[in-house]
């Protein structure tokens with residue numbers, strides 16, 4: 204199903220197209236095939252067959268990748284380890300082997316600062332494509348860092364290299380937290396989850412940002428706490444002409460995604476409140 208709003212276009216499929224691994228079965232062994240694809244073994248031990256993972260390993264940020272949490276079209280998220288600590292490892296799929304979602308709407312107002320690079324991006328050359336995806340991933344990390352420092356519940360960003368981001372793993376032991384879109388909640392929990400999700404949306408707005416893909420699909424539920432994820436498409440309210448539309452879309456997707464819990468909400472009222480917070 205396509206969601207169309209002015210010239211914004213995004214497929215819901217994109218958000219939902221991932222392989223789901225049942226949490227019980229996810230423990231340690233599953234996804235080995237996916238993990239093995241990242242590793243080369245020989246008599247000297249193992250190495251990652253991606254330079255970004257190798258860089259993270261050599262600077263001591265990552266020791267191993269244990270299993271896959273979710274694989275999707277845009278990125279796959281793995282459970283990693285450093286010393287005794289678990290990490291989430293988000294690896295973006297190379298642009299050349301995926302159809303890149305339209306990023307021009309989100310790119311607007313982002314600072315690149317290199318005229319040649321800007322030209323290459325505009326022209327869509329191979330070099331431009333490389334730059335575009337590096338910027339896209341870098342933006343996710345930068346925005347996650349910004350929101351984290353604002354005290355908003357997001358995973359703690361740990362490191363970035365190439366198309367890979369390391370961040371705090373949200374889960375218990377090696378069992379990843381469920382997304383709210385998959386969680387089974389009783390009435391009180393669902394209301395609490397909605398309240399927290401609205402509060403996060405208000406804080407993100409107050410921080411001058413629009414998530415751009417906000418819904419129960421991008422909110423994890425861990426020990427009764429909502430944690431928001433997935434930030435490459437974030438926009439700055441002040442520098443994007445479509446900010447209002449994007450904010451409205453986030454409000455509507457949030458409310459719609461909570462319908463499965465039978466939460467009655469008033470998106471118009473919420474939108475008006477956010478407009479005041481954002482000071483449009």
Ligand SMILES: Nc1ncnc2c1ncn2[C@@H]1O[C@H](COP(=O)(O)OP(=O)(O)O)[C@@H](O)[C@H]1O
Nearest residue numbers: 273275277278280291358371372373379432433
């Ligand atoms: N920090 C994390 N801790 C645990 N699980 C995570 C974490 N980040 C992402 N995930 C899991 O990986 C999935 C995909 O991550 P997300 O950032 O939403 O990427 P995308 O939707 O672009 O594939 C999430 O729905 C969630 O299940």
Ligand SMILES: [Mg+2]
Nearest residue numbers: 218420421433
């Ligand atoms: Mg997501």
